[in-house]
Amino acid sequence: MQLPDLEAWAIFARVAELGSFAATAESLGITQPTVSKAIARLEKRIGTPLLHRTSRRMTLTAAGQAAVDRAARLLAEGEAVEAAVTAQAVSPRGHVRMAAPMSFGVAHLAPLLPAFMARFPDVTIELVLGDETVDIVGGGFDLALRIGNLDDSSLLARRLCGVRILLVGAPAYFERAGRPKHPRDLATHRGLTYAYARSGTAWRFHHARHGDYSVGIPSVLRANNAEALTPALLAGQGLALQPEFLVWRELKRGALEVALPGWQPPEIAVHVVMPPGRSRPARVQALIDHLARRLSQAPWAAAD
Structure with a gap:
């Protein structure tokens, strides 16, 4: 069995990332003819x-397009292995710049950091909170937490835990407006809506027997932060689709109730995303592992 030409695939991944043989040679500390020979060797090998x-x-050919993502992963894994082995005897140290959504960051991420800081006192963290999607590469971030279904991109991603989305309202709202029995009934109800929802103004549901259903609901309050909807929810001013991590305590004590049992909005997930084509320093990997371990045990985390 002939071993794959891993060196050539790694060089190809960097060429695809940088778009230049010269830039690739400089990046990898090799000569430009070495880059050219590696690509030629690889093309001859695969025909x-x-x-x-x-x-x-x-530009990439069709074959290049088909191969580039896996080649980039090979390069990233090789860099990560070397970094991990090099750093295995050294306690992680240095600075980590991280972005996260505002409400999730305050309520669920920030409480996890003191234990990490106690374990790794030589790591400093810069936490940037906001619900807008940040440019990880342009903003100089080592990682970011994103909640939802990820768009296709060149970013590296790791799923940390699932999150259920629930249609919720206060008992006082249901007493006044009645309980919807089918998603179509929501057209006559009052909606409290999240401005950054991927589905736009439509609320989507799935039922094991009845299939999928989408419906628009009149919005009486729209906010670019989902937690800002909570006071109106508790005051009985409408219904909202909320991630369980925002409302699990209110559900537990009966201040909010789930509407339309059996009709489930699409589940989302918490992901950590990282810049492409880079090895992860030990300090970044340690933080990712810490978050993955703790978030998977959260009382609201959906089982994978």
Whole structure:
């Protein structure tokens, strides 16, 4: 059995990332002819070109497009292995810059940090909170937490835990407005809506027997932070689709109730995303592992 040419695949991944043989050579500390020979060797081995090269630009062929994501993962894993082995005898140290959604960051992320800080006193953390999607690479972030279904991108991602979305309202609201029996009934109810919801103005549900159903609901309050809907929810001013991590305590004490049992909005997840094509320093990996371990045990975390 012939071993794969891992070095050439790693060089190809960096060429695809940087778009230049010269930049790749400088990045990897090798010569430009070494880069060119590696790509030529790889193309000969697989029997098809990976790159279109002209005097002015370089683009991926169809074969290159099909291979680039896996090649990038090979490079990242190789870098990560070397970094982990090099750092295994050294306590993680240095600075980690992290972004997270506002409400989740305050209520569920920040309480996890003191234990990490006590275990790794030489690691400093900069936490940037906000519900807008940050540019991880442009903003100089080592990682970011994202809640929802991830768009296709070049970012590296790791799922930390599942999150149920629940349709909830206060008992006083149901006493006044009645309980919806089917998603279509929501068209006559009052909605409290999250501005950054991926589904826009439509609320989507799935039932094991009745299938999928989408409905629009009149919005009487719209906010770009889901926690800002909680006071109106508790005051009986409408219904909202809320992640369970925001309302699990209110549900437990009966201040809120789940509407439409059996009709489930699509589940989402908490992910950590990282810049592509980079090895993860020990301090970043240690923080990711800490968050994964703690969040998977949260009382609201959905089982995977």
